[in-house]
Amino acid sequence: MLLGMIPNKENLGGKLMRATKQKMAILDFLRSKRAHYNAVQIHEAVQKQIPTISLSTIYRNLAQLIEAGEIASVEASDKCVFYDGYTDEHSHFVCERCKKIYDFPVAKAISEPEKAGFTVKNQRVVYFGLCSECNNTKGTK
Numbered sequence: 001m002l003l004g005m006i007p008n009k010e011n012l013g014g015k016l017m018r019a020t021k022q023k024m025a026i027l028d029f030l031r032s033k034r035a036h037y038n039a040v041q042i043h044e045a046v047q048k049q050i051p052t053i054s055l056s057t058i059y060r061n062l063a064q065l066i067e068a069g070e071i072a073s074v075e076a077s078d079k080c081v082f083y084d085g086y087t088d089e090h091s092h093f094v095c096e097r098c099k100k101i102y103d104f105p106v107a108k109a110i111s112e113p114e115k116a117g118f119t120v121k122n123q124r125v126v127y128f129g130l131c132s133e134c135n136n137t138k139g140t141k
């Protein structure tokens, strides 16, 4: 019953999760462009397709999509969670000034856990600081 919105996937995450209209709308929005959105932004966007959807339904669907490995969450500094439709391994940079989230490839160097003999399967690094744009305008408020 998938609508061809997600290539190469027969069912979501291969798990017992129904691909509901709500989930498809959320995924479609999150993957429409490489960006990160909070639940309120997702709610606003999905309401264009499903006007009756509530914010609590959005939260519930987001939690299920995370559990199924379809999306990832990024915790920004001020207790604000953003959602990422792309779960390929990448690091995030959260700019503390403009609050934008940037994607970066994961550093290829051997990590500290690996040096200690641990096997790293996945790493989610979140950097915090000032992005290059904000660095350039620093002090010119």
Ligand SMILES: [Zn+2]
Residues within 6 Å of the ligand: 095, 096, 097, 098, 099, 100, 130, 131, 132, 133, 134, 135
């Ligand atoms: Zn910035």
Ligand SMILES: [Zn+2]
Residues within 6 Å of the ligand: 036, 084, 086, 090, 091, 092, 102, 103
């Ligand atoms: Zn990302």
